[in-house]
Amino acid sequence: MELDLTWILLGLPAAFALGWIASRLDLRQMRIANRQAPRAYFKGLNYLLNEQQDKAIDAFIEAVQNDPDTSELHFALGNLFRRRGEYDRAVRVHEHLLSRADLSGADRQRAQHGLALDFLKAGLLDRAEEALRKLEGTAYEGQARLARLAIYERSREWPEAAQVARLLENSGEANFAIRMAHYQCEQAREAVQQGDTALAEKILTATLQTTPDAPRPRILLGQLQLTQGQAGQAFDTLSVLFERSDLAAPLAAASLAKAAQAAALTAPAMQLLETHYAKQPCIDVLEAITTLEAHTPEGTAASHQRYLVHLEKQASLMAATRWLTEESTEAHPLPAPVQKALEQAIxxxxxxxxxxxxxxxxxxxxxxxxxxxxxxxxxxxxxxx
Structure with a gap:
């Protein structure tokens, strides 16, 4: 059968026309999609600025459906889900981003950080810790370590917290010496609760050597020595706080008074307490002084006068209540309802x-x-x- 050139000449223009129509239709559809995606994006942004998060999420989902390859929209959705407490949806968004092979390195780190925050906000600490560990060596390393530090503190994993704190300190984030002293103190407290006072004393002594300016290990060590009957050592340990006028010294005033009484060191203790009180008047230090004075012949009258002097320096309902209690006698006792009302007020x-x-x-x-x-x-x- 001979090929009819007439049909070929007629078919070529027809094929060209059909191809041109198809391309125009595809171009039109592309333009419509491109117009819809920005429109949905800006609509969501407008809802977000007006704090209409439900409508913003719907608009962003529409934009993602029109352009599923847009990572920024996924990040916006993930953040919105997390802020609304829809942590499972936020996790799915960030896990979807991480599963994409075409995601850039920076966006992959960003998605990993978002996923860690999702787990952290949801209270899934184990999964959050695992996600945060994957951020080591990235731009989010410092933030991830701080988040891990918060996790370990919250779960009372003090050795792990100390390890992360050292990493942060070595990287120049901040000075964590006092914080690490607290971790040692927490471990010492746990040892005491378990009945291992020897381990607690060892921990606190080592902590004092590494951070001698930290008040807490000194206070805990002094109290531990006092409970073990080492009154003289407890007095020596606690007196340092008053000699250097430490702001935390009032917390150790009662323990210092007990140690002084047990070790027959009332005179040096009175001198330390009075010197500190003269510089920083405080009700706890004042009560420690009156406790020591109560064992002297003129103690009651002297302590009674001290409360009046304290009231002249600063108005104090606590000091006034103590003065009224000291003022009452067997002949003229303070009525029980008055005493009860004062105790309730202070x-x-x-x-x-x-x-x-x-x-x-x-x-x-x-x-x-x-x-x-x-x-x-x-x-x-x-x-x-």
Whole structure:
């Protein structure tokens, strides 16, 4: 069969026309998609600025569907899901990013960091720790180490926390010497709770040698020595705080007074306490002084006068209550309802308050149970702040 050139000549223009129409249709669809993607993106941004997170998420999902290769939209979605507490969806977004082979190195590190934050916010500390370890040697290394440090402190893994703190200190992030002293003190406290006082004393003694300016190990060591009947050693340990006028000395005032009484060192203890009180008047130091004076013949009258002198320096309901209690006698006792009312009134004033979050407690904390900050509790009662 002979090829008819007429059909070929007619078919070529037809094929060209159909190809041109198809290309125009594809170009039109591309233009429509490109217009829809930015429109959805800007719509989501507008919702986000107006704090309409639900509508922003819907708009960003629409934009991702139109352009699934856009990593920035995935990061925006992941952050929004995490802020809303939808941690499972945030994890899926960041894991999807990490599964992409075409993702750049910087974006891969960013996605890994986002995934670690997802686990951290969700309280999945083990998975968060694993994700944070993968950020070693990246631009997020410092942030990852700080996050790991917070995890170890929260879970009370003190050796691991000390190891990360040393890494941070060696990298020039900050000085973690006092923080690491706290970790040693926490380990010593756990040893005491387990009945291993010898290990606790060894830890505290070594900590004092490495960080002699840290007040907490000195206070804990002095209290431990006092409970073991080493009153003289406890006095020597605690007296250093008062000799150098340490701000934390009031926390050791009661223990110093007990050690002085047990070791017959009342006179040097009185001198230390009075010298410190003259520089920094404090109700805890004052009560330690009155405790020592109570064992002298003129002790009651002297302590009674001391509370009045303290009231002249600063108004104190705690000191006034102590003075009224001392003022009462068997012939003229302080009525029980009055005593009860005063004790109830001074109870909130005798607390300690975190300077970071305002959490109040009966006892002084070195590590705030509210905001997890270290050394945020001033060593003075609420009334004296």
């Amino acid at each position: 109870r909130p004033l005798s607390r300690y308050r975190c300077a970071a979050c305002g959490f109040e407690a009966k006892e002084h904390f070195w590590h705030c149970p509210g905001c997890q900050a270290w050394d945020s509790y001033p060593p003075r009662r609420v009334e004296e702040l």
